[in-house]
Amino acid sequence: MTKLVKVLKLESGSQKDASQSRRRALVAGGAGFLGSHLCERLLRDGYDVVALDNFHTGKRYNLNALQRNPSFSCIEHDIVDALPSDLQCDEIYNLACPASPPHYQADPIHTFKTSVLGSLNLLELARQNKAKIFQASTSEVYGDPFVHPQPESYFGNVNTHGPRSCYDEGKRSAETLFFDYSRTYGLDIRVARIFNTYGRRMQPDDGRVVSNFIVQALRGEDLTVYGSGQQTRSFCYADDLSEGFIRLMNAPNAPAHP
């Protein structure tokens, strides 16, 4: 189902001329943890921003502060379904996908469809609009890696049929689609493999180490370290990640690899 929560006013006279010189970014998954940070940042940078989200894990209150901004609008829509035919944009950021295991495992088939059919729909939209398109991929494409830290050239140690495969293999398939659209149609694509990100608006119950430690500390409980305690993680602050997304999107030449 598609619901336009607030429509941008672009129709008349000088307003149209002024707005045409502004770039328009579509952020799929814009109501989520990372997507809402990216929307904020793009608005600060002078973009018109359209967030598109099915609110599966995203929260309306993540967008509260943005709803007052005339350059911001939000469409309630599932990217698995055909996209509204009149969407116009210069840049597309695809962040739409549940990211934490309890969320993506709740409906694994829909998670896989989100990565594959959702990416296909957005890639077609990018083709129609001659827009650049960014894919939020993940460190999970390395599966259970034997190489630490993982260089982008490492193909990973992966599993097609485990309980995490709907997410990991969906994201791997999405990368394949992005690179095939680039080779076949010359589409300008940017693919980032994101590791553990923390910051404002992360879900306290997402099951990841930063939120677990903070919630346990606030409750005065012991901090739980899983496994041997020898494992490593790579952390990034949400605002720094948005900065990285924007630098990757604006790099003069699309990198040939994730």
Ligand SMILES: NC(=O)c1ccc[n+]([C@@H]2O[C@H](COP(=O)([O-])OP(=O)(O)OC[C@H]3O[C@@H](n4cnc5c(N)ncnc54)[C@H](O)[C@@H]3O)[C@@H](O)[C@H]2O)c1
């Ligand atoms: N947070 C991290 O540390 C991390 C790490 C690696 C990759 N990523 C990727 O970054 C992206 C954003 O992650 P996040 O942490 O903000 O997660 P999130 O769950 O907070 O945000 C995902 C957003 O996508 C929306 N969404 C999900 N399925 C959709 C669909 N079919 N149609 C439309 N909207 C849909 C959700 O409602 C939500 O607003 C995801 O693609 C995730 O795989 C995140």
